[in-house]
Amino acid sequence: MRIEVSPADVAASRYAISPLGETTAALRLLAGHLPAGPLRPWAERMRPRYTALRRSWPGIDAMRALYRRRLYNADFICPPPTGVGLTFADELAVVRATPLAQARAELARNLAGHHRPPKQIRRLLDSPDVVRHFADAVEAAWATLIEPDWPRLRAILERDLVYRAGRLATYGWAGALAGMDRRLSWSVEGDTGTIVAAGQAPERHRPNGQGLLFVPSIFGGLGIFVEPPWPYAITYRARSVADLLGPAPAGRTADGLDRLVGANRAALLRALAAPATTSQLTAQFGLSLGTIGGHLAVLRDAGLVRGVRTGRSVRYERTALGDALTAEPSPA
Secondary structure (H helix, E strand, O other): OEEEEOHHHHHHOEEOOOHHHHHHHHHHHHOOOOOOHHHHHHHHHHHHHHHHHHHHOHHHHHHHHHOOOOOOOOHHHOOOOOOOOOOHHHHHHHHHOOOHHHHHHHHHHHHOOOOOOOHHHHHHHHOOOHHHHHHHHHHHHHHHHHHHHHHHHHHHHHHHHHHHHHHHHHHHHHHHHOOOOOOEEEEEEOOEEEEEEOOOOOOEEOOOOOOOEEEEEOOOOOEEEOOOOOOOEEEEEOOOHHHHHOOOOOOOOOOHHHHHHOHHHHHHHHHOOOOEEHHHHHHHHOOOHHHHHHHHHHHHHOOOEEEEEEOOEEEEEEOHHHHHHHOOOOOO
C-alpha cells in the first residue's frame, strides 16, 4: 500500500491516544491473536479476568470469531479516534451510534472467506442488537482490563506522542516513520512523498491535505485506516512498551547496572529510552513524586540523565553516558 502525502498533509497530521483501541487490542492479545512478547507477564496476570469476561459477555467470543490477520476486520467495533483528547466514553458513543445497516455490511465483509462461526455466535451476529452486544462487551473489558491501569498506560503513550510529533516537526515524514514499524518506509517520487506499507493491499491513497492521524498502541501493532467514513490513520506499537511492567519484578537477577546505581534507578534509566516527565514516571512506576524526583536528581548529578524544558514541563532523557550504561543507544 502507498499513501501519497503533500506538505499540507504534514501540517494537518496529528497524534492521538485511543482508550477504545487499547481495549480492543488487549482483547486480541489475550485471545492469542497478537503476540504477547514482553507483555506476557501482563497477559498472564489478566488471564483470569479475561476468562471471566468471556463467561459474562457473549460479545467477547463474537469478537474472537471475527479476528483475521492482514485482512479486513469490521471497523465499527473499534474505529480510529475522530480527534485528539477523546475519552473512552467519547469513543464508545461512536460505536453505539453505528447504524445497523453499516454494522451488518462490515460484518458480512469481515466474514467473507472466513471460517463459519458457531451457531450461538451466528445468532448474536444476526441479532438486531448486535451493535449493543459488541459495545457492552468492550465497555466491560475497559472497566476490567484497562481502566485500573490507565494512568500508567496513558503515560507510556503520551511519551511516544511527544517523541513522534517532535520527529515529524523536525525531520519530516522520514524521521517520524523511522522505527515506527519495520513494514513502514518513506519514499520520494519526484515532487511526491509516499508512505509505503509492505504486506498490505497494493493500493494507492491520497489524503489530499487532510493529513494522517497517528495512534500509538501498547497492546496492538500496525493498523492502517484508509476507508471512509474514518480519517486516514495509522496505529503502531509505542516505544518502551516493556516499561508497562514498571520496576524489575522481585526475584529478577540483578545485572551490573542494578548493582551500580540500585534497582529502582536502573529501571528509571532504562525507561528513559523515551523521554518522560516526572509525573509520567510517577504514574508508570507507582512511586511517589518525591521518590521519583530524588532518583532523577541522583542520576542527573551523575551525568546519566538531563532535563529539557518544553513549555511548562521538564522532560528527562538519557545522556550519552546513560545510553552507554544501559547498552541501549537512543534512536537517532
